[in-house]
Amino acid sequence: xxxxxxxxxxxxxxxxxxxxxxxxxxxxxxxxxxxxxxxxxxxxxxxxxxxxxxxxxxxxxxxxxxxxxxxxxxxxxxxxxxxxxxxxxxxxxxxxxxxxxxxxxxxxxxxxxxxxxxxxxxxxxxxxxxxxxxxxxxxxxxxxxxxxxxxxxxxxxxxxxxxxxxxxxxxxxxxxxxxxxxxxxxxxxxxx
Amino acid sequence: xxxxxxxxxxxxxxxxxxxxxxxxxxxxxxxxxxxxxxxxxxxxxxxxxxxxxxxxxxxxxxxxxxxxxxxxxxxxxxxxxxxxxxxxxxxxxxxxxxxxxxxxxxxxxxxxx
Numbered sequence: 443x444x445x446x447x448x449x450x451x452x453x454x455x456x457x458x459x460x461x462x463x464x465x466x467x468x469x470x471x472x473x474x475x476x477x478x479x480x481x482x483x484x485x486x487x488x489x490x491x492x493x494x495x496x497x498x499x500x501x502x503x504x505x506x507x508x509x510x511x512x513x514x515x516x517x518x519x520x521x522x523x524x525x526x527x528x529x530x531x532x533x534x535x536x537x538x539x540x541x542x543x544x545x546x547x548x549x550x551x552x553x554x555x556x557x558x559x560x561x562x563x564x565x566x567x568x569x570x571x572x573x574x575x576x577x578x579x580x581x582x583x584x585x586x587x588x589x590x591x592x593x594x595x596x597x598x599x600x601x602x603x604x605x606x607x608x609x610x611x612x613x614x615x616x617x618x619x620x621x622x623x624x625x626x627x628x629x630x631x632x633x634x
Numbered sequence: 635x636x637x638x639x640x641x642x643x644x645x646x647x648x649x650x651x652x653x654x655x656x657x658x659x660x661x662x663x664x665x666x667x668x669x670x671x672x673x674x675x676x677x678x679x680x681x682x683x684x685x686x687x688x689x690x691x692x693x694x695x696x697x698x699x700x701x702x703x704x705x706x707x708x709x710x711x712x713x714x715x716x717x718x719x720x721x722x723x724x725x726x727x728x729x730x731x732x733x734x735x736x737x738x739x740x741x742x743x744x745x746x747x
Contacts, residue, residue: 463707464682464686466705466707467659467682467705467706467707468659468679468682469704470658470659470660470701470704470705470706470707471658471659471660471678471682473704474658474660474661475660475678478660478664496677496678496679497677497678497679498677498678498679498680499679502677502679502680503679503680503682503683506679506680506682506683506684507682507683507686509683509687510683510684510686510687510690512686512690515690
């Protein structure tokens with residue numbers, strides 16, 4: 443059964459702000475609501491009007507979904523967990539005098555810039571009031587965080603530093619963060 | 635009953651509506667409407683985000699299926715969700731007993747702790 447124009451324009455408005463999976467779910471709910479009202483004897487126009495009224499203003503629905511955006515939750519968790527992981531790695535870098543390591547200045551700069559970018563993206567996602575930009579920021583930040591953690595793990599493993607305390611702790615925290623990020627990444631990408 | 639009145643209890647109501655088995659968003663609304671004799675008539679557009687919030691919290695799990703040619707997402711309680719529902723019920727029973735005793739001038743109810 444085709445949906446009336448009133449409902450289609452409502453869904454089009456939602457689709458401008460929300461990911462397709464959410465719009466598909468709401469479209470099913472709309473069709474169900476519409477059909478229930480038709481079965482109760484309302485005309486197509488009245489059934490559509492009441493279905494739209496029952497859903498509420500599109501801006502309210504969009505704002506409600508933005509509030510519960512998993513990207514915001516993931517970004518906040520990573521921002522809270524980040525200092526702990528960072529402190530463990532910083533302790534290793536300081537105790538092992540990382541400034542004396544044979545690492546190119548460009549690599550150090552890229553690592554620092556990537557870390558800063560991840561923090562900025564996570565902060566933007568945590569505070570974002572729009573669904574899709576928050577998902578994009580959080581997804582990009584997750585990708586950067588995973589890459590940085592893998593770089594640190596790779597370097598400490600290949601240079602034999604993994605046995606030096608607190609490298610095991612830092613590695614365990616990084617692996618936990620990689621797992622957290624990879625678990626959420628598909629959902630974040632769906633929200634883009 | 636207005637949605638604002640239910641603030642703080644919406645999660646418990648949604649979890650309770652899923653206790654007997656999986657339901658999709660509109661079915662959850664219909665269940666709440668039916669069980670409450672029409673008293674709970676929540677704005678449809680706010681129930682769906684609340685279901686997504688409960689899913690992010692791991693209290694319910696959503697699954698896609700195809701019904702009448704349409705993609706439909708149905709939700710079911712997780713083990714964590716069942717535990718949360720039990721806690722919500724116990725908290726509500728205590729709350730209702732305490733407020734009831736004050737408002738109706740009854741004997742104070744014993745503190746279960």
